[in-house]
Amino acid sequence: MQEFSGSSLDEWKSWYLEKHPEAIKNAAEKISAMVELFKDAINKIDK
Secondary structure, three states: OOOOOOOOHHHHHHHHHHHOOOHHHHHHHHHHHHHHHHHHHHHOOOO
């Protein structure tokens, strides 16, 4: 089932953010948490 009826990337961005207004904030928080875990893992690697 396809809900989006537009034809351009800009239209899709607007449509998606209308449906999911917190999407960018949530994604940024997840990425930040994963970067911190990655930093911790790198620090645990022996040379």
